[in-house]
Amino acid sequence: AKFDLIIRGGRVATAADTFDCDVAIRDGRIAALGDDLGTADEIVDARGRLVLPAGIDSHVHLAQPGAPGQVMADDFESGTRSAAFGGNGTVLPFCLQRRGESLRAALEAYHGKAAGQCYVDTAFHLIVTDPTEAVLGQELPALVADGYTSFKVFMTYDGLALSDRQMLEVMQVGRETGAIVMIHAENDDAIRFLTDRLERLGHTAPRFHATSRPIPVEREATHRAIALSEIVDGRIMIVHVSNRPAMEEIRRARSRGLPVHAETCPQYLVLTEADLEGIGMEGAKAVCSPPPRDLASQEACWEGLRTGVFDVFSSDHCPFRYDDPAGKLAPRGRSSFRWVPNGIPGIAARLPILFSEGVAKGRIDLNRFVALTATNHAKIYGLYPRKGTIAVGCDADIAIWDTDRPTRITHDLLHDACDYTPYEGIEVSAWPVSTLVRGHFVVRDGQLVGRKGHGAHVARAVAPN
Ligand code: URP
Ligand code: ZN
Ligand code: ZN
Numbered sequence: 357a358k359f360d361l362i363i364r365g366g367r368v369a370t371a372a373d374t375f376d377c378d379v380a381i382r383d384g385r386i387a388a389l390g391d392d393l394g395t396a397d398e399i400v401d402a403r404g405r406l407v408l409p410a411g412i413d414s415h416v417h418l419a420q421p422g423a424p425g426q427v428m429a430d431d432f433e434s435g436t437r438s439a440a441f442g443g444n445g446t447v448l449p450f451c452l453q454r455r456g457e458s459l460r461a462a463l464e465a466y467h468g469k470a471a472g473q474c475y476v477d478t479a480f481h482l483i484v485t486d487p488t489e490a491v492l493g494q495e496l497p498a499l500v501a502d503g504y505t506s507f508k509v510f511m512t513y514d515g516l517a518l519s520d521r522q523m524l525e526v527m528q529v530g531r532e533t534g535a536i537v538m539i540h541a542e543n544d545d546a547i548r549f550l551t552d553r554l555e556r557l558g559h560t561a562p563r564f565h566a567t568s569r570p571i572p573v574e575r576e577a578t579h580r581a582i583a584l585s586e587i588v589d590g591r592i593m594i595v596h597v598s599n600r601p602a603m604e605e606i607r608r609a610r611s612r613g614l615p616v617h618a619e620t621c622p623q624y625l626v627l628t629e630a631d632l633e634g635i636g637m638e639g640a641k642a643v644c645s646p647p648p649r650d651l652a653s654q655e656a657c658w659e660g661l662r663t664g665v666f667d668v669f670s671s672d673h674c675p676f677r678y679d680d681p682a683g684k685l686a687p688r689g690r691s692s693f694r695w696v697p698n699g700i701p702g703i704a705a706r707l708p709i710l711f712s713e714g715v716a717k718g719r720i721d722l723n724r725f726v727a728l729t730a731t732n733h734a735k736i737y738g739l740y741p742r743k744g745t746i747a748v749g750c751d752a753d754i755a756i757w758d759t760d761r762p763t764r765i766t767h768d769l770l771h772d773a774c775d776y777t778p779y780e781g782i783e784v785s786a787w788p789v790s791t792l793v794r795g796h797f798v799v800r801d802g803q804l805v806g807r808k809g810h811g812a813h814v815a816r817a818v819a820p821n
């Protein structure tokens with residue numbers, strides 16, 4: 357036959373257009389778009405379905421070591437499986453450099469963990485925690501040349517946070533190599549000050565996690581990160597933005613022409629500080645940083661998604677089991693929120709939530725949805741045009757959606773290795789029922805049919821500004 361597969365009769369959408377046509381696939385790539393394309397070994401009937409670029413989730417933590425005794429729930433197998441069930445074809449997990457460790461050694465370890473385990477494609481960002489002269493002068497530039505074209509830096513967390521000087525050094529390497537620097541923007545000293553004070557008052561329950569990281573903590577660090585990037589003329593991505601004042605900093609920087617990108621995540625659209633309450637340690641299920649805010653902040657984030665303050669919508673999937681001393685019920689966490697591991701799972705829930713709350717409710721249009729969930733990730737992180745759209749020559753990474761499928765999110769739908777979802781009970785109206793990666797079904801009509809190991813690591817380019 358002329359093609360390996362034809363997806364017939366669906367409605368196709370990209371970041372630019374929506375059109376009804378068939379999609380023909382050969383050798384893992386999209387080979388033709390149109391009607392009456394000819395013969396294929398297999399025809400898939402997509403009438404009544406949406407055919408979208410598979411999601412790209414550019415903010416994912418898998419098998420990343422936390423504090424001593426803490427274990428992330430998902431490894432590359434379960435994390436990429438869950439990603440596929442949520443309509444994703446590519447995920448960008450972090451490779452964490454530990455202090456004293458070379459980036460090459462860290463990458464070797466992560467590639468070892470991922471090899472042969474992945475259901476969907478992957479590409480690592482680097483987390484730089486120890487910007488030594490060797491890292492800045494040799495390792496980072498060589499790794500950018502090898503296709504690791506983004507690094508994350510932290511302004512908070514013991515063992516991870518960089519000083520302003522160190523941030524400048526890393527941003528300078530970004531400037532020189534074309535790599536983008538992702539920034540976790542929270543003021544570390546302010547968090548410590550507030551945390552110490554709360555603990556002295558006996559305010560140690562999970563809900564005080566939010567009190568310890570109020571909006572000015574994030575706004576100040578966002579402002580500072582932008583100023584530092586301006587000093588070296590570097591390109592940055594402010595990740596997991598949760599509120600309007602931080603958005604205003606980003607908007608102002610953009611209006612001055614600075615190459616500042618921004619990301620928000622589902623927790624800032626559908627959770628609030630109230631989700632950190634609950635009986636006993638229950639609130640630990642929503643402990644992430646920055647914390648979920650209030651309803652006005654949710655509205656602000658929707659506005660940012662609509663108006664372009666946010667380029668990308670990612671999960672920040674950072675899964676810890678709840679009922680587990682290596683997870684949210686870490687023994688020390690009962691004595692203070694300070695010791696509850698930060699992060700929540702969301703790799704499979706991200707797209708159904710944004711589609712249902714965004715597209716189905718008229719807050720964003722379908723093409724904006726595709727931009728926010730796939731195309732912009734590919735463009736900003738150097739995967740475009742191989743990934744992130746539906747066009748002749750691209751990888752055939754496709755999600756087929758049933759947009760008339762009222763579903764209550766429950767943990768068992770997500771197929772991760774966590775033991776809860778912070779989105780339990782949320783009603784969505786659509787679900788990605790099938791996911792193809794390079795022309796092969798990974799999930800088909802809600803069943804896992806892919807082969808572990810089909811997912812490959814993808815080298816990335818430096819994105820144009
Ligand atoms: O609380 C969070 N977001 N944990 C994950 C690590 C990070 O900062 O992205
Ligand atoms: Zn054939
Ligand atoms: Zn972060």
Ligand code: ZN
Binds near residue numbers: 415
């Ligand atoms: Zn994260």
